[in-house]
Amino acid sequence: MLESKLCQAVIEAVQNLYGLQLAEKDVSLQKTRKEFEGEFTIAVFPFVRVSKKSPEATATEIGQYVKDNLTEVADFNVIKGFLNLQITKEYWLKFLSTHQNEANFGFTKTEESEVVMIEYSSPNTNKPLHLGHVRNNLLGWSVAQILKANGKNVVKVNLVNDRGIHICKSMLAWQKWGNSETPASSGLKGDHLAGKYYVLFDKYYRAEVAEMIATGIEKEIAEKQAPLMLAAQEMLRKWEAKDEVIIKLWETMNAWVYEGFEQTYHRMGIDFDKTYYESSTYLLGKLIVEKGLSDGKLIRKADQSVWADLTADGLDEKLLLRADGTSVYMTQDLGTAHLRHEEYQPKQMFYVVGNEQNYHFDVLKLVLHKLGYKWSDNIYHLSYGMVELPAGKMKSREGTVVDADDLMDEMEKTAYEKALELGKIDDFENEEAKQLYATIAMGALKYFILKVDPQKNMLFNPDESIDFNGNTGPFIQYTHARIKSLLKKASSDLCNIAADIEILPKEKEIIRLLHEYPSVIKLAGENRSPALIANYAFELAKEYNGFYQEITILKEENDDLRNFRLSLSVFTANTIKSAMGLLGIEVPERM
RNA sequence: GGUCCCGUAGCUCAGUUGGAUAGAGCAACAGCCUUCUAAGCUGUGGGCCACUGGUUCGAAUCCAGUCGGGAUCACCA
Numbered sequence: 001m002l003e004s005k006l007c008q009a010v011i012e013a014v015q016n017l018y019g020l021q022l023a024e025k026d027v028s029l030q031k032t033r034k035e036f037e038g039e040f041t042i043a044v045f046p047f048v049r050v051s052k053k054s055p056e057a058t059a060t061e062i063g064q065y066v067k068d069n070l071t072e073v074a075d076f077n078v079i080k081g082f083l084n085l086q087i088t089k090e091y092w093l094k095f096l097s098t099h100q101n102e103a104n105f106g107f108t109k110t111e112e113s114e115v116v117m118i119e120y121s122s123p124n125t126n127k128p129l130h131l132g133h134v135r136n137n138l139l140g141w142s143v144a145q146i147l148k149a150n151g152k153n154v155v156k157v158n159l160v161n162d163r164g165i166h167i168c169k170s171m172l173a174w175q176k177w178g179n180s181e182t183p184a185s186s187g188l189k190g191d192h193l194a195g196k197y198y199v200l201f202d203k204y205y206r207a208e209v210a211e212m213i214a215t216g217i218e219k220e221i222a223e224k225q226a227p228l229m230l231a232a233q234e235m236l237r238k239w240e241a242k243d244e245v246i247i248k249l250w251e252t253m254n255a256w257v258y259e260g261f262e263q264t265y266h267r268m269g270i271d272f273d274k275t276y277y278e279s280s281t282y283l284l285g286k287l288i289v290e291k292g293l294s295d296g297k298l299i300r301k302a303d304q305s306v307w308a309d310l311t312a313d314g315l316d317e318k319l320l321l322r323a324d325g326t327s328v329y330m331t332q333d334l335g336t337a338h339l340r341h342e343e344y345q346p347k348q349m350f351y352v353v354g355n356e357q358n359y360h361f362d363v364l365k366l367v368l369h370k371l372g373y374k375w376s377d378n379i380y381h382l383s384y385g386m387v388e389l390p391a392g393k394m395k396s397r398e399g400t401v402v403d404a405d406d407l408m409d410e411m412e413k414t415a416y417e418k419a420l421e422l423g424k425i426d427d428f429e430n431e432e433a434k435q436l437y438a439t440i441a442m443g444a445l446k447y448f449i450l451k452v453d454p455q456k457n458m459l460f461n462p463d464e465s466i467d468f469n470g471n472t473g474p475f476i477q478y479t480h481a482r483i484k485s486l487l488k489k490a491s492s493d494l495c496n497i498a499a500d501i502e503i504l505p506k507e508k509e510i511i512r513l514l515h516e517y518p519s520v521i522k523l524a525g526e527n528r529s530p531a532l533i534a535n536y537a538f539e540l541a542k543e544y545n546g547f548y549q550e551i552t553i554l555k556e557e558n559d560d561l562r563n564f565r566l567s568l569s570v571f572t573a574n575t576i577k578s579a580m581g582l583l584g585i586e587v588p589e590r591m
Numbered sequence: 592g593g594u595c596c597c598g599u600a601g602c603u604c605a606g607u608u609g610g611a612u613a614g615a616g617c618a619a620c621a622g623c624c625u626u627c628u629a630a631g632c633u634g635u636g637g638g639c640c641a642c643u644g645g646u647u648c649g650a651a652u653c654c655a656g657u658c659g660g661g662a663u664c665a666c667c668a
Contacts, residue, residue, distance in 0.1 A: 322666045329668050470616040478630050549632045
């Protein structure tokens with residue numbers, strides 16, 4: 001790699017000139033700012049201590065050494081303490097012709113033994129997916145792609161939370177007020193149907209509680225004693241006892257929900273290699289807890305409940321088994337983690353879960369560590385920020401939840417209106433036009449969400465539809481389509497690039513960006529951040545658009561220049577497509 | 592209250608892990624299609640990088656404190 005070659009040369013220079021041995025991290029190699037000549041810049045301030053010369057003199061000496069010893073370096077210049085290196089035209093042109101049509105440029109070959117697991121989505125089966133899940137799904141799927149591009153053997157898993165009191169609530173409501181309604185009879189998607197009854201439960205339950213409070217019962221007692229709540233709890237007990245009627249109802253309603261989820265996932269373009277169901281893993285944790293008890297690593301209290309004492313690590317005590325022996329969320333996660341480790345022995349286990357659960361994952365790792373499972377070190381919580389609305393958090397009770405299916409519908413409608421308005425689809429077949437709205441709508445949505453640093457909270461304003469201009473998915477898609485159109489008109493093959501052409505600054509900038517792509521993939525993998533890929537794709541598209549606007553490509557009369565610019569275009573289109581692919585965004589051939 | 596995260600243009604976000612004069616997009620205004628797709632390009636205005644101190648050649652970035660916002664501290668998941 002050129003970058004490390006440059007670093008090595010600088011290390012060598014400092015060693016030979018000043019007798020100081022540096023490590024690669026001591027050399028700050030960065031991109032040269034646009035206003036200066038050159039492609040790479042090294043700040044030499046750290047070296048003046050040993051050179052005992054001015055920054056300018058030091059930079060000049062190092063620059064001269066590097067120029068003399070590296071054929072790739074054509075020249076250098078020094079501004080204040082900054083050494084700007086200029087790379088030879090030959091290097092850039094060779095780079096261009098070598099990689100312009102390389103299938104997986106920038107990707108690392110998959111290492112089969114590097115098994116890495118990533119869990120994302122993890123929905124509850126009592127309501128449809130909302131905007132929060134959308135961020136989760138897109139992040140998870142994209143990070144999986146990025147890890148693959150970094151040579152990992154990725155296993156994508158989903159953990160469906162298909163049991164528990166909240167599931168019973170929608171079941172109970174359906175039983176009471178459903179009149180045997182089904183997705184077929186109502187025309188509702190299965191997950192929306194279940195969600196409808198979950199909301200209904202909440203409505204009647206709150207009415208009951210209000211009524212009880214009105215008769216003088218205390219709020220807390222009312223909430224616990226409301227008949228609907230008692231009935232839901234009774235249903236959960238029956239479920240755990242495998243009551244036939246309840247199990248049947250549970251299976252039926254969950255099947256509806258899965259059908260609905262599948263449609264949403266499919267439309268979103270995300271998938272899984274394996275799906276775990278909490279109903280079949282929730283008991284596994286008990287075995288681990290019992291072993292921990294007999295090993296004396298956990299404590300049993302007088303009421304028979306089991307706890308992990310984490311006070312020595314600055315945390316609290318954590319409940320692992322209730323007094324009645326039933327398991328809690330943490331217990332279940334211990335079991336699932338263990339199961340996954342047994343099944344795959346992953347080198348790393350990633351959990352894409354919102355930052356509201358930071359504490360949960362700290363505890364999970366700590367408890368596993370305490371119980372002696374060394375692989376607890378391989379657990380990483382990919383914590384991401386909340387999606388907030390202008391009014392604050394989404395609240396289902398206030399009806400401010402942004403539904404995933406509705407959101408995608410809205411986006412498609414906007415894409416359609418926009419395309420119509422701009423006359424983009426006048427010569428499109430019906431099917432192709434439909435395909436285009438979907439591609440652009442999803443491109444806009446995915447890019448909007450993925451361009452933000454995962455760690456940070458982000459704002460979504462439902463009143464303003466997501467933009468299609470500027471720093472957006474469609475902007476990048478458009479750039480790709482534009483290049484494709486250009487290439488269709490250029491019938492010539494692009495094979496050899498002549499050596500004696502002049503490279504303009506705008507062209508140089510594009511080459512440099514393309515050259516940077518592999519290290520962007522690497523960085524995105526290390527940081528598990530699709531945002532780095534997104535911002536890179538935008539920068540590349542923007543740079544190309546500037547070039548396209550200002551410089552003649554097809555109509556250039558000099559064949560060498562024409563070929564060179566077409567090569568640049570091909571390479572850019574390929575890289576845009578590749579980068580957007582890592583985000584799960586398709587790029588159209590025309591739009 | 593304890594712990595953790597965040598605070599950059601009117602708004603939404605970048606800022607390559609400490610480097611040069613802090614950047615994009617949106618919104619506003621002014622231009623550019625008889626020539627490769629105008630979902631594009633060019634230009635103008637807009638900043639006490641929350642505040643204060645510290646570390647050093649150099650800080651939006653690291654450390655400490657203050658203020659403001661969020662999350663969490665359940666026998667919910």
